[in-house]
Amino acid sequence: MSARSYLSSALSSSLRPRCQSGRKVNCDLRISSSFGPNQPAIFISWKSIPTRNYASPANEKRSVRASSQPVQKSDPTTSTTTTTTTTPSSTSEVNAPLSTLPVKLDVPAPAASDATPIDQFKRYIALGRAYYSFYKTGLKNVYHNYKASIPLRRSLGLPTYLPTSYPPATQTSSSQDDKTPSFFSAARGLGFTRADIQLVRRAAYDVRRMIPFTLILLICGETTPFIVLALGNAVTPATCRVPRQVEKEREAKLKRKNAAIAAHQAAVQGSMAPVAVGSKEELAILVDQYADVGFANTASAEEVLRACAVFGLAKTHTRPSALVPVVYRPRLRRWVQYLELDDRLIKQGGGVKAMSADEVRIAVEERGGVGAGGDGRNDWKAEMEERKWLEKWFERRRVD
Template sequence: MSLNTGLRLARVQPTLLSHGFTTAPAAILPLLFLGASSQYTPGLRMRRSSRFASSSTGKGLPRTTSRAASTSTVTQTKPEEPPQPHTASGSTTTTRADLNTLGQPAPSHEPSSPIPAATLLNPPASTRPPPLDLPTRDPSASLFRHLFSLGKAYTNFYKTGLKAVFTNRTLLRTTPSAATPPHLGNSADTYPSRAAILLRARVRHDLARLPVFGVVVLVCGEFTPLIVLLFPKLTPYTCRIPKQLDVIRKGAEDRRGASYRALAHVSREDGLHRTADGHICRVLGLTSRWWDRAGLDGPMSSVKAAKAVEWIVNDDRMIREGGGVEIVENGEVVLACEDRGIDVRGKEIGELRRKLESWISKTAPTSAQGDQADAEGTRHEAEDKVRRVLLRLEGDV
């Protein structure tokens, strides 16, 4: 290093002389080296000098030593960044973005938002059949190609439906237990939500039909859509094609209409109550239609009708207290009307929604809910109203 360079360095940084070379010889040597060299670019000089500044912090040297590289070249330094928070060990605190980058769950200190009412009323969409998009035949295409595309669409539909059965089973394990159905008048935190109850019921329904349906798919293969039309209730609900659902609904509505026509000949209300259980089972499809052809009520009609009425009362209450029919999804509105013996074939969703609202209004109990005795009376009143609506003593919904 020449003498002139050293003198220039002393003029630019006079504060170094006040500290003395003997106080920090290891910190002065890089400065001298940078001042003697002219082969570094400004960017490199900035990095070198900033490294020196960080290493000299705490030894009494100022942080302005980054200008000591040269007096002939003006180097602009970056603005000083604010100090980063440190943990007890001295390392920089990891931010939320860093945790996400590393694939680690970021800790959340924000208050959890309330669960939407629609989530508590509506079960997952996977409990309903997926959409079935059937290809339209191109006149220029061959029949074999059209049939192949048709079989592929049905295969994808059944594959999605079967996968949904196991998905719903997994979801059921993470929901509150719905083994004990709620009763009218219970506190809101003593029973599971409507979505959890419907999820459990549909999972049980689908799992019970899964073994037989699996055998049908393995044996019949591409002819499965024809077989399920002959036995429409054989498949899980998530695997029912639209035409299959239409066959089920048409049979239920024909049976329901015949029961109401037979009920019209019973003029006295006492006679209606004597035939109420059998009629309710026929309207809701709780017994086999073979008993109708024999002119008899199905076995255990009174027990089945009582359980169905109790379930409808609880479902009405959950819809009423959960925000009303306007929060229920369109697909669930159709299923709720079916559960209450309301015809849905050929009806618009707006009309079905109005019918369900009329049902909820007619079955609402008028007595206030108070202690256990009042709750029991409220439940009996609601059950009586549901029976009267099913018997059409309150008019059609």
């Protein structure tokens, strides 16, 4: 083999790794032969070397970021772990984004009966970490939900950074027209759906509880679940409520509702017979009286308190009557306006059949139907009962 051939072979071998790595160099390599003054120089152009178009690390990172951006009206996905936030978007017109609901709480399995004290201690540590991660994820969702609701709040004329809910408070009194302001026409004119309005309402509700709950989480750390169960929903965002807390609050709502309905029956009909949960008699009281704006404007103070207890707007129906004109009557009036708006948005979005199981339960409980699906059941039978109850509500409500 001649020296020139040997040099050419060596250069080709040294340049092959560069070609395979995908690097592109826009210059020519000039190597002069030293075998003699009359020998021609060797010219190797890197442009002529075939290369493959590999994505650089910078391009790869850029493409990942672009693909991870939320797409308008895309399906939100909730991770089964408690360390991933959800995108506050929904393809459904009637179902709120999944980020407004609590994520799944993954707790360690119970310790065996023969577990050592060290193993039990480790499980408690893992349990505390699971709750802490659950709460942290819930707070992240609160932040992202409110951030996503800011453009909607501006369109609705609500304060951007003052977490008020929609519909806003009105100055309607008993001497004025009983008709509710057409919040539905305003929302429909803007092209808003129930999913949009629910995002605005739930984000504002959670933000009002975010600061005190965050302080509790920072101070108490892994013991936060015990503090939260004692304080209840007053300081806990909806995205941070564990299943036991939700069930405990549902039981309390059912007791308050039964007591208020019993007081109504005794005062109006003089009957002490209890009204069955989910019955036609109970539905008639809820739809024809408590959910009517005229009732909210003209009912007695005692009846207003009973209606507030049924809808979860008061802890008990035995509050002082002096608070009704300044607190509970405006609160009931605003709630009735919200129910009218929500009813129309549900019908516009496809009705009860288009709603998810979680949204059906929330809608039933907001209308005073807590307990319609049974005592603490979460199976498909409970869902069917709640759907039937909500269908009956719309049949009696006669939403336009």
